[in-house]
Amino acid sequence: VLCGGLLGTGTFRRYGDEEAVCEGCYVSLVLEKCAGCGEAAEETVTCESMPGKVWHPECFKCSACSEVLEGSFHHKDASLFCRGCFASHFLPRCARCAKPIEDGALTALDCTWHQSCFTCAFCSKPVTSKRFHTTASAPGDVDARPVCEPCHESHVLPKCGACAKPIKSGSCAVFKGQKLHKECFCCVECKNPIQSKYYQQDKGVACEGCVAKATSSGIMVRGVKGRA
Incomplete structure (x- = not known):
């Protein structure tokens, strides 16, 4: 029905309202193209946040490490990433432990921190108050750590x-x-x-x-x- 050729005894597919389509036309004109390899895809994987795109199951893989994606994943622009590679390449890193921050980031002292890593330089307890001090010796000190109010009084003040x-x-x-x-x-x-x-x-x-x-x-x- 698409190319006008005789189907004969060759393989054909049903398309639309029970119309017959030869195998060649079915693959080249009917099947969607895989966003990974560009070839026709009959068995496909889709992503709700990337409408209009399909992948072969084996092509649905991380753009960085090439591992086939299973479970949770991320995408940036038109590229797919496993959680580990997305965190490594795109998430901000904690000023204390240098690990990626997936959620609950805290911004202070011109840096980004895990909330659990934003701890007092003296007592190591989490600094939760908006009022705190710092070990910074000068503006822009990259090694600056927060200091809680009690420790500032006991360790820093004359x-x-x-x-x-x-x-x-x-x-x-x-x-x-x-x-x-x-x-x-x-x-x-x-x-x-x-x-x-x-x-x-x-x-x-x-x-x-x-x-x-x-x-x-x-x-x-x-x-x-x-x-x-």
Whole structure:
């Protein structure tokens, strides 16, 4: 019915409304072409996400490793990939373990991480809070790791020379090479924080007010003058 040739006693196929088609026309004109090898395909495999394409079962294989696809697979553009090759070639890699991230990627510190790999550099616990710190020594440090708030306080922040607690604010007093909370840098006499000038004595530091009182009472004050 397609080429007009006599069927004779040769092999023929039924096509459409019971029309007879010779074997040659059936293969070349009726059968769909395999997207893998381009040859006519009678037994085919299809992919719902790639409509209009069919493959021979043996041609339905990964474009990277050539393994026949079974079970789950991926496709990119017109190419098919097994899960392993797709992950290796196209998925982002974790900044910590360097393995592909299939789902649940977390983006931080200009990198992509598995959520389970985004852990504190000190305690190794997952960092889940939006507020965290980093070990980065400079912007763009590729080796930067997150640091949780408790570890930042205990391992990174400078400690007060008086109370040994972390100094969270940037403003602090410095005395004899030690950093102190401003509220911990107190006059040895009145116990109030020193606001400006002080006198360094053997027993500690005295504020300007206490020194003035002592001087007005006839007490000689010896010490090195300084400023907070």
